Amino acid sequence: MIVAERKPLDEIKEMVKGFKKVLNVGCGGCTSICLSGGQKEVGLLNEELKNALAQGNAPFQIDGFTIERQCNADFYSDLDEIIKPYQAILSMACGAGVQFLADRHPSKPVFPALNTIFVGVDRDLGWFEENCRSCRECVLGETAGICPVTRCAKSLFNGPCGGTSRDGKCEVSKDTPCAWYEIYKRLHEQNRLDNILKVKPAREWRNQTRGTLIQEAFKSRYAK
């Protein structure tokens, strides 16, 4: 899941102030699941913005509308009509959703209400952790299902570095487990240390340009 968190109110205020009629678009996908940008959060943010901006004589109208997913055109049929009278749009989707919305309505100023922070998992209720950097060359099979790119502070492929503490924590934080300590432990338990005995050569970073994926079965459909 893509995990996002709400921007500070002051930052959002700065973006939308000066607009009299704003629509806040929620997303029923990932940002709803991580409790940052669903229907409920749209309502809460709108209340805060009304209190902050609709003071004195200055008129400020903000409404909310949440669609199932902001990253797919199939869910935009109602929104495309609703959006018309608004001067500016706030989006509570991830960065991908914000861009999809902005591309679809290029005449409207679109502002992100969230910071997209990572691809992660639910550690517990309301507690999320980053597990994947989308590096496009997954090595989890060799590293016992623990990602060295994401979970090692130096993204080492031949770790651990010399900074692992006595209780197996990373030098950057006493609360962060050393990824390579964990990789070592799990491979040791699985009797698979051979995996990391050999030098892992320098990798090709494939995520330095924008990615596009067309599944094999659809290639003829999109052939130019």
Add this chain to the structure above:
Amino acid sequence: MKSGSRLERTLEAGHFAFTGELGPPQGANVEAVRKKASYLKGIVDAVNITDNQTAVVRMSSWGAGLIAIQEGLEPNYQMVCRDRNRIAMQSDILGAYAHGIRNMLCLSGDHQQFGNHPMTKGVFDIDSIQLISMVKGMRDDKKFLNGDEIDGAPQMYIGAAENPFAEPFEWRVHRLAKKIAAGADFIQTQCIYDMKMFRDWIRQANDMGLTEKVHILAGITPLKSGGMARYMAKNVSGIIIPDEIIDRIVQAKKAAEEGIKICVEQIEELKEMKGVHGIHLMAIEWEHRVPEIAERAKLIPRPQV
């Protein structure tokens, strides 16, 4: 000979090597480098020039290394993976070699979070073991990492660090083996305070035949005060200082003197240890005490090679 550096000649001739460390200034203060170099000239076989250590911006390692050469010292050019991608690394290696630098120490680098630009973007395009392998490929295969031919391949004597005092302890000797397999010619260890742990590690390295493939220089940092000992023991990951060492420093009337005494004792012990081929003395901001330590530990005069 791989690079023909003084350090290589010393180690290959079977002498017990002695290297020091020089931390460049936080500025272009040439005199500061010359002053530190003056304490080490004629005392050490080569001097490590640190690369923005603890992620604090300083004069570049190769830049300060060139001043060291002018001062009659042989630099060991440290390079970390934190600040440069493979293009910048290879380019800097060519430049450093072109100006007479012949030794390199390949490191991951302290995380940027510890430094004075904590929110900078860490590069870590390749890791320290991949760096070793890249420098070896540039030297022996005369090729860049991408396979292109090099016009004038840099012949570096390749160093790496290893830390016997960080978890998982039982893996550390295997990581040493990986560094040797990648192409390390010599190793400088993390500062040793726990001699028993170090003995265990070097015994494993001996048993695996690794000390016949690589020259290991034991890392030593003299403790200057009880405060420093306590701080390092508590706050620096990957450093273990036994209580008896801390007690000796804390209880001593003259802590600095006791620190040097401990350091000299350690060197004497390490000289006799099978598999240890030299000392790497990291006297942090204490370069002026190195001649005294060298003399008391009978590390000078240095062999002429």
